[in-house]
Amino acid sequence: MIPRRIAAAVLVAALFALGWWSGRDNGRGELYSNLDRFVEVLHKVDENYVTPVEPAPLMKGAVQGMLQTLDPYSQYLDRKDYGSLQEMTHGSFSGVGIEVGLRAHFPTVIAPIDGGPAQESGIRSGDAIVKVDGRSTADFTLDQVSNALRGPAGTHVLVTILREGEGERDIQLTRREIVVTSVPYAFVTTGGVGYVRIARFAEDTDTRLREALDRLRHDGAKSLVLDLRHNPGGLLDQAVDVAEHFVPSGAEIVSTRGRSATLNRRYYAHATAPETRWPMAVLVDEGSASASEIVAGALQDLDRALVVGRTSFGKGSVQNVFPLPGGQAAVKLTTALYYTPSGRSIHRRAHEAPVDPLGDDDDADEADDDADSAAVATAPRDTVARPEFHTAAGRRVLGGGGITPDVAVVPDTLGRLASEFERRNLALRFARRWKADHATAALPPASALWPELAPFLDAQGFHAAPDSLAAERDDFARIARREIARERGGPAAAARAALDDDPVFQRAAAALVRAKAPSEVFALAGAGDGPRAAPPRPRPRPAAAPATPRREPAVHRR
16 A cells, blocks of 8 residues: 555656646646646545555556547557557567457457458458457457457457448457468469569568569569558558559659658658569558558559559558657657658548448558557548549549549458358368368369358258358358368468459459550559449349348448
8 A cells, every 4th residue: 555655646746746847838838737637636536536546557547548539549558558569560469360440439340360360250341349258349449459359379259240231240269379471472363463462561571572573573473463452551661662662763652741840751762673564453442551551552643553442441640659768668649641642641530431432331660650540430421522633644533531442343242141151160161071072183163162062061050041042152162162272272372262253353453464564554444534433243132131130329331
């Protein structure tokens, strides 16, 4: 008791002294004018609260509350949080593998990490985490989300998710060491189209990308797809390094503007031998944030790459991490906004809604641009006025609200039954059985798998109405084919198999295989003067399928 009371008394005295000192400064006095009131409240709590209070957590709560009034990205990082941030930028941590933000009072999945427990269990971008181990997550802070989901490898956590159009679903996840490979795979596909997946922007991303590009050249790539979907961002300097691989030396990639003149900076490409001959496309979606948007925005503004997919997240602010004395804690503060080469900010402000170009409702380090941060609440789409800008060649692009693709494509979404098939790991079981029965056979087309897949489902007790099952048959087969490829060749083989039925990738590749020069891609894709929408592929649905009740209050649509 005595040490606690002494600590509290010292804290109160220090705050009184700070208030007296700051009050002498006429220029800053207004900022601290209410500090004495805070000190009085702290004193009353220490003297009169029903149980003794510890000063450290009390002050942490006060600091967190103060920073939450600024924006969702500014945070106080205690020793544990600071260590977690450093782990993420270095590439590994123990947890369930989810990038989480806040939306409509609930933690929401920005992107599941490739190969992590969450992705393997079928958790998707946009899923709201409404409970953790039975406890409601309403109004959780990001610190509370992180503390609830992370833990020693091998331990379990029960996550309750709410997906738009569906009810709540419990998913038990087993934590494990998550190794975040920033460039997990790269290979050449049909027609000489190179493919590189960048999962996040960590300290080794530039190095890994350089190695991947060298392999693609060796393997005969003639064009390139850079896949930034579900990439929540990372380090600003790595985003600049990635972009400069593809633009001429001296080209501006991004600029930052903040209150301090020292934060007004322009970043230029300095690569001595950039790859400027390949026609290029960049794939983005609502899980592409921060550093991903820097790269996509730069390549779009400089007419270097066709952007295909869905409108990105819209996180256009820069955070600096300021270590506090002692090195055991830090403050992460929003210090600037970044701007693409055309001068547009893509930052989505708190009152703005995500804008879907298809009109579809579904849905430390300097300048550490970390995207483990909050999204924004939704608002009616027609209240959002987005300024227009123009690329170097005069094509129209939009500012605010994320990177709008040049060609918008709705990806195929899994139906309820196929999602259940994947969530229950039945695809993995089928793949292992198929591999054992067909040791020397080539990977078959998805359409050839149903004769074996249908009796397997029946044997596993997976029963559904025949018309509902028939409507999702193609989804089942595609999932099974991907898992067979994974069993045979690992994650890269699974990714290659998935691209065969990926409408976003196929839309980009269709233009790339015909392009002889980078500038031809836009006309071939029908994106010469601004965003274009590609119609979604028709998907059969059972005529008598009942409508799923819409659950309104918990989460709003993106």
